[in-house]
Amino acid sequence: MADVVDAAGGAGAAAESGTAGPAAGGPAAGKVSPLLLLALFSGLFLVFLDTTVVNVALPDLQDDLGADVRGLQWVVDSYLLTFSCLLLSAGALADRIGAKRLFTGALVGFTLTSAWCALSGSVGMLLVARAAQGVTGAVLMPVSMVIITQLFPDQKARGRMIGVQSAVAGLALAAGPLIGGLLVEEYGWQSVFWVNLPVGILAVAVLAVLLPRVRPEQRTGMDLGGQLLFVAGVGLLTYALIEGNSAGWTSARILGCLAGAAVTLIVFVLWEARRKHPLLPLEFFRHPHVSAGAIINFTVFGAMFGAVFLLMLTLQEVDGLSPVQAGVRTVVLTVTVAVTSVLGVMLGERVGVRITAFVGAVSMAAGLTGLLLLEYQDGFSHYWWQFLLLGLGAGFAGPPVTAALLRAVPEERAGTGSGVGYTSRQVGSVFGVAVSGTLVSHHLSSGAPSALAGLPLPPEAVDKIAAGDFSGAAALPERIRPEVLSRVGDLFLDGTHLAYVSGAGACGVAALAALLLLRRHRSGEEGGTPG
Known part of the structure; x- marks a missing residue:
């Protein structure tokens, strides 16, 4: 990282003066403190x-709080x-208003709400805390990109730092199952x-001292109307997708939510088109x-998050693995994300983002298709x-197109541009979990009665399994438990x-977007301004 750090100015000197040099972005000369970068990426590490x-x-939480698959979907x-x-x-x-104030304040909030989650004694309280x-x-993800833009004015160094940021995300994804498995089993x-x-407390202390404060260049008002419309539209659609199976897809509540989501999102687009300072600048999409x-982040990460949600339930609830055993088996996925996130950006600079993103989307689709071969209690081999x-797929598709997206927006709008990329990724993740969980829930509810027919199970036990709650399996009589678990x-x-097939189809859309929309880009090119 040393050559990348040398490319930016001295954060330590800027921190002492309270500002960060020229308006163009980074500090004037010298090095960025490695301790500052460690604190910055530590905050991101926690988010991922x-x-x-x-x-x-999730399985331990299900046993403790009595959540079904629908409740687990909402926890995520x-x-x-x-x-x-x-x-x-x-x-x-x-x-x-400035990146330093916003990032450090958000990190304090993230640390406090983490404690709130840990203290939750019911599913409802946990959902509010989450x-x-x-x-x-x-706040932490897009604002970190603004800070990187300020600390690293050089396009090449900035692109490498985006790769490092993606590697940190991949490392967090890799560490999550292992850390989680060890912690859940013990505590x-x-x-x-x-x-x-x-981690949060230490990172806040370092950032408060070392992170330079850059005077924000824009003083325009916030688009509160657009924000409310966007939250309402995405929220209504997510609610309908998760609750549709239990409430009934033709029920007035679900049809009303779907109709409300469609109308609200259409109004959102119309609202943004008329605003002088919109939440989502539609002119960005001319590039x-x-x-x-936006398309590739939405589809690829939606498919991946949906698959990971189901895989963790499969490994623990269906195959009977412990949290640590399940975590160890996912390391090959998450470590690959960490490594290819850096390689993907470098490869995009050499051979072009178009080829790199296409290979990533096809790889993700191939992996999801390969999961169709899984059978009950298959081993890791x-x-x-x-x-x-x-x-x-995640490493080659995500970071290169995010770097290309940021090159395509004006530098003074880096925060908004990074918000566009990350929003598409995270909204895709929301829908990926919602759709995947709904497909499995519907299949369980419709197929459980016939699959368990002929077994001496009380109706309430069948209903519980049909809802995706397997927490009572350990209490079943030994003579029927293996057969019940096998059928379920x-x-x-x-x-x-069904979920893996839908995810593979979404990745096919991402591959087409890469071929049709991404021009060949080498590191020497300058990003254009939208419009």
Whole structure:
């Protein structure tokens, strides 16, 4: 990292004076403190860690709080929903009030809401705490990109730091299952939230001292109307997708939510088109790299997050693995993401973003298709290569197109531009978990009665399994337990196959977007201004 750090100015000197040199962005000369970068990336590490560490804790959480598959979906999506819906405002806010104040304040909030999650004694309380945690996490991702833009004015050095940032995200994804598995087995699901406190406190202390304060160049007002419309539209659609199976897809509540989401999102686009300072500048999408970045991030990461959600349930609830055993088996996926996130940006600079992103999308689709071969209680030797392809797909598709997207927007709008890229990724993740969980839930509810027919099970036990709650399996009589688990496992896997097929189709869309919208880009090119 030394050559990249040398490319930027001295954060330490700027911190002493309280400003960061020229308006163009970074400090004037010297080095960026490695301790500053460590603190900055530690905050991001926590945000990404909480997207995977919670997946490992879901079965233990289900046993403790009595949640079904629908409740588990909300545990994941309540965080992702607020996280994704507020990314645009966070990026725009950094352009207006300053990155240092916003990032450090959000990191304090993330640390406190992590403690709130750990102290939750019911599913309802945990959902509220997770939503609040998502609000603070939404600030950290796009504002970190603004800080990188300020610290590294050089395009090449900045691109490498984006790769490092992606590697940190991949490392957090890799560490999540292992850290989560060890913590859950020893201390319970609450510990996956307590672990955020010491890291958050230390990072805030370092950032307060070393992070330079750059005077924001924009003083325009916030688009509160656009923000409310966006939250309402995405929230209504997510609610309908998760609750549709239990409430009935033709029920007035679900049809009303779907209609409301469609109307609200249409009004949102019309509203943004008429605003002088919109939340989502639609003119950005005139640049093909911005459009491609949004499409590819949405589809590829939606497919991956949906698959990871189901895989963690499969490994623990169906195959009977412990949290640590499940975490170890996902390391091949997450370590591959960490490595290829850096390689993907470098490869994009050499051979072009178009080829790199296309290879990534195809690899993700191939990995998801390979998961269709999984059968009940298959060993690791049957699915390691699918995990490898999923990691390769995420690393080659995501970071290169995000770097290309940022090159395509004006530098003074870096916060808003990064918000566009990350919002598409996280909204895709919300929908990926919602759609995947809904497909499996529907398959369980419709198939459980016939699959369990002929077994001496009380109706309430069948209903519980049909809802995706397997917490009572250990209490079943020994003489019927293996047969029940075998039938339910096959039924559950059949449902996951539907989700994997839909994810592979989404990645096909990403591959087409890469071919049609991404022009050949080498490191010497300058990013164009949209429009």
